[in-house]
Amino acid sequence: MDYSLTIIVPLYNEEENLKRVEEKMMEYISNSRINTQVLFVNDGSKDNSEKLVIDICQRNPEFKYISFEKNAGLSAAIKAGFDYSETNLTGYIDSDLQTDPFDFNLLLDEIDNYDLVTGYRHERKDSGIKNLSSHVANTVRNWFTHDGMDDTGCPLKIIRTDYAKRIPMFSGLHRFLPAMILLQGGRIKQVPIKHFPRIAGTPKFGLRNRLIKPLMDCFAYLWMKKNYINYKVGRRS
Template structure:
């Protein structure tokens, strides 16, 4: 079957969530407006995630997986998803399912005219400190990137795969995907989506990950922006 959209699902110690991931994403693939497959990326999980992922893929032909030898981080998992995607469009959703797979349809409505469409969690269901730290981090990133995005860390995105594959990822760069599309001369848009509390598993990011590390990553982004190579081939033999 020829697919049009690959949904990347990074997985790190999410055994408690994976059956729900299977159920929700299978339901979405059966009703999606485009032919959709799922790529589970095991980021060196230490629990039973890998075994469960293999079982899920064995019983669902539209599900595939890749597995890292060791934990490499969220940016590496997303980068691997981009590298292994074989469809024109590549989506991304977190395995905690705090966003709704059916909201991919909202992004698909806009992607024809854009190169990245990202969700915007306008009514977040997280703790006050988590919401505040994310707001501060997004504000600081906007000072550096001027990408106009209110929620660059939202774990629901669709990107044109040719643009995604040209992003030179490093740790933390998953927070700058809209800005990296702009560096390529691409077009970006944000769309309000639903957000839900985490109901299983353990959050992987704390206050340091949401404030200190993102600030350090901003300087990495500035170096990337200054040295980024962007070319377009207009003729070839």
């Protein structure tokens, strides 16, 4: 089958969620308006996640996976997904399924006119501390990036794959995807999506990951922006 959309599902120690991921993603694929496949990126899980992923991929031809030799972080997992995607469009959703795969349809409604469409969780179902820290982090990022996004960390996005593959690798990249598309002269949009509480597994980010590390990443982004090389070929022979 020729696929048009690859949905990246990064995971690290998510054995409690993977059966639900299989069910929800198969339900979406069966009703998707375009041919869609799933790419698991196992970020060096130490639990039973890899075996479960292999079983899922053997049962369903729409699923495939890559596995890191050791944990490399969410940004590396997303970048690997971009690198291995072979479709015109690449999506991204977290394995905790706090966002709804069917909301990819809301992003697909807009992608013809944009190079990245991201959701924003306008009614988040997280703890007060988590919501506050994310709000502060997003506000600080906007000071640096001026990308106009309210929720750059939202784990539901669709990107044109040729743009995604040109995003350079750096730690914290997942927080700056809209800004990196803007650096390429691309067009971005955000749309409101649903959000749900995490019902299984353990969150991988604490207060330090949501405040201190993102601030450090903002300075890395400023360096990237100053030194970023962007070009378009006019003619060739």
